[in-house]
Amino acid sequence: MSEPRAVATGLGTQASPPAQPTTCSTRKSARGTLAYPGRSLDIRLAQQSVFVQTFALEGDQVGQKLSDALLSSSAQDKRILADSFTRIVLSDRFRYSPANIFDGGLRHEAQETERMLHKLKAAGVAISFTNPYGLSPRKLLSRNHKKLIVIDNSTAYIGGINFSEHNAAWHDMMVRIDEVDAVEFLGVDFLSTWNRQNQVAHRRFDKVEFFTLDGHDNYRAFERVLDLIDAAQDSIFVESPYITFPFYERLREAARRGADVKIVTPEQNNWSCFANYARRESARSQIDLRLYQGRMSHLKAMLIDDTYLIAGSSNFDYLSYRLYQEIVGIFTDAQVIKEFRQRVMLPDLANGVAVDCDASPAGKHWLRFQIKVLDAALTILT
Secondary structure, three states, X not given: OOOOOEEEEEEOOOOOOOOOOEEEEEEOOEEEXXXXXXXXXXXXXXXXXXXXEEOOEOOOHHHHHHHHHXXXXXXXXXXXEEEOHHHHEEOOEEOOOOOOOOOHXXXXXXXXXXXXXXXXXXXXXXXXXXXXXXXXXXXXXXXXXXXXXXXXXXXXXXXXXXXXXXXXXXXXXEEEEOOHHHHHHHHHHHHHHHOOOOOOEEEEEOOEEEEEEEOOOHHHHHHHHHHHHHOOOOEEEEEOOOOOOOHHHHHHHHHHHOOEEEEEEEOOOOOHHHHHHHHHHHHOOOOEEEEEOOOOEOOOEEEEOOOEEEEEOOOOOHHHHHOOEEEEEEEOOHHHHHHHHHHHHHHHHHOEEEOOHHHOOOOOOHHHHXXXXXXXXXXXXX
């Protein structure tokens, strides 16, 4: 089997994605396009099918770019899967809160989103929403968090970028996969989700393995990730806006064993409690914490011993570990890891301000306590 064709890149702009995609060719057997997928030519040039899965889908400039690309494609089978979260939250704002319900700008964005969806449906693009809300704790909290694009069963993107303006302005990463068997595996997962059959699946390909998580048995797949953390000999680099139990416990033990553990998380976090939580956990864990400067970073990746690159839609947090449907890839291709180090890890460490762990606030571990209580409640109720 040929090597997976994949490449990682950091991405994000202050306003909207770049007008021209950045491309690179690392070698003949491992090359990729470094670009925001909706702005690349891949969708427009699709011949058979385009499958798009996203957590957020909004009728702003970025959503409209995706819409235009789909409408201009001659592919016969075009589908969009979005989580029901995007029906009640736009631009990180709950549409029906008292503060937002009369907000003209938010109402306009909601109207534009509906117009965009209507236009797509009228042109034959099938659209479906996953995980409708319900009254049980699991129905309320369990979301389909996958970000996936599969084109002609020959090219796929996985990562963290949603189709919304504010998310595209964040620092983030997508990985492009061109290895046919791996792309087919991801396409099967998309169709399974489309048919309301969330699945746990694992396939190992040459220099990459993929896990798809159903939100119920995620911990089985994450055993692989936790085992890699436990086996780390030299170094662990983690970048994620949201890191919680049980990952901090394993990272703490790795640091105590002598591994060089570095974490990059955004100082301007859209959930500020996580930045404070990171300070407190790092203070008691001998972890080198860097606060990413300038804007929100939504990038999620872990590099262990410069040998295993873990990337996909999943944050290293409790919700991904226990409740969300996710895609996790473990890449061992040396060239992909080299690209990640050069394009993501080293620049982001340089852009991060080191936190003096001894001076970090001790405080009460309120978020950690809440997560533990939630974990106990879900264990009892499900």
